[in-house]
Amino acid sequence: MRYGLPYKGSKNGIAEWLVDELPKAEIFIDLFCGGGAITHRAMLSGKYKRFIMNDIDGRLPILFKDCARGKYTVENHPEWVTREEFNAKKDIDAYIALVWSFGNNGKDYLYGADIEDMKHAYHKAVYEGDTDALKPYGYILSPSDAKTVYGRYLDYQRQIKKQTPQIQLEVVTRQTEIERLQSLQSLQSLQSLQSLQNLQSLQNLQSLDRDYADVDIPDGALIYCDIPYKGSNCGKYQGFDHDRFYAWALEQENIYISEYSMPEGFIPFAHREKTVLSAADGNNYKADEIIFTNERTYYNLETSKREYMKLNFAEQLSLFDIGFNPYQE
Numbered sequence: 001m002r003y004g005l006p007y008k009g010s011k012n013g014i015a016e017w018l019v020d021e022l023p024k025a026e027i028f029i030d031l032f033c034g035g036g037a038i039t040h041r042a043m044l045s046g047k048y049k050r051f052i053m054n055d056i057d058g059r060l061p062i063l064f065k066d067c068a069r070g071k072y073t074v075e076n077h078p079e080w081v082t083r084e085e086f087n088a089k090k091d092i093d094a095y096i097a098l099v100w101s102f103g104n105n106g107k108d109y110l111y112g113a114d115i116e117d118m119k120h121a122y123h124k125a126v127y128e129g130d131t132d133a134l135k136p137y138g139y140i141l142s143p144s145d146a147k148t149v150y151g152r153y154l155d156y157q158r159q160i161k162k163q164t165p166q167i168q169l170e171v172v173t174r175q176t177e178i179e180r181l182q183s184l185q186s187l188q189s190l191q192s193l194q195s196l197q198n199l200q201s202l203q204n205l206q207s208l209d210r211d212y213a214d215v216d217i218p219d220g221a222l223i224y225c226d227i228p229y230k231g232s233n234c235g236k237y238q239g240f241d242h243d244r245f246y247a248w249a250l251e252q253e254n255i256y257i258s259e260y261s262m263p264e265g266f267i268p269f270a271h272r273e274k275t276v277l278s279a280a281d282g283n284n285y286k287a288d289e290i291i292f293t294n295e296r297t298y299y300n301l302e303t304s305k306r307e308y309m310k311l312n313f314a315e316q317l318s319l320f321d322i323g324f325n326p327y328q329e
Contacts, residue, residue, distance in 0.1 A: 003041045006035065006192045011258070018041070022291075026048070029217065031224065032055060033054060062094070078127040225257045227240070267294070269291045
């Protein structure tokens with residue numbers, strides 16, 4: 001199961017764990033929703049009745065809703081988006097920015113110049129059945145009997161995997177067979193968008209595009225914040241004032257925050273180890289994904305939950321760069 005939009009920094013991989021850890025509430029507020037993976041999972045969880053998703057990039061909640069209504073699917077979006085079209089529209093069209101960008105980063109065109117034409121030829125084969133388009137690249141494919149675009153894609157993937165191109169062009173010899181051609185990333189991103197289709201309770205979803213501090217918090221709401229992690233590339237939140245956020249968050253009721261570390265006044269609520277790809281050196285390393293809450297929320301929890309949290313973190317406080325023992329009452 002994939003959750004939310006294809007989006008750099010998405011919580012898709014831990015969405016189920018994260019929502020399962022959060023308490024039930026009447027209203028779920030995803031205050032920095034990004035691609036909406038957590039909102040998506042929350043809507044499927046049965047733990048909440050109403051939902052508010054907010055992001056300073058207001059295009060994302062709108063795209064989320066459009067996908068849920070079936071606007072973007074593999075079958076109804078066969079067009080190829082050129083590099084020139086991408087650069088002209090990426091700042092105004094969220095669909096193009098996400099689906100046609102490298103790593104869904106919304107900034108850089110999906111394919112490198114050295115493989116762009118070959119990927120276009122593969123796109124023609126999958127969407128139009130034009131297998132001749134791949135012959136100049138050394139791939140001889142049998143026409144597919146599949147009735148759907150995705151079916152043809154899977155068929156051609158299998159065929160490509162079994163053969164070595166009959167000619168080797170210098171432009172593609174630097175890459176392996178699968179990296180050269182087998183995957184069509186734009187189609188895979190569209191397939192991800194389809195996971196939102198026919199999402200129930202859409203009438204109970206409100207979308208906003210405000211600064212987090214300007215969102216009205218209704219009574220009975222649970223606030224979830226996936227803030228820009230301190231010390232990381234904040235992307236669209238460049239210049240994010242963490243101290244301002246900490247001061248605001250300390251005053252909230254029923255708030256839960258994803259981060260690696262938080263200052264005094266915030267308490268680790270749940271954690272899970274994950275693998276992180278370092279942008280600096282390209283290597284993978286282990287990190288603890290932590291959900292924090294504030295003291296106000298902690299002391300309103302049931303005693304049994306507070307005791308469970310203490311036991312869970314008693315031997316692991318050294319993991320958290322928080323400078324104090326949050327469980328000393």
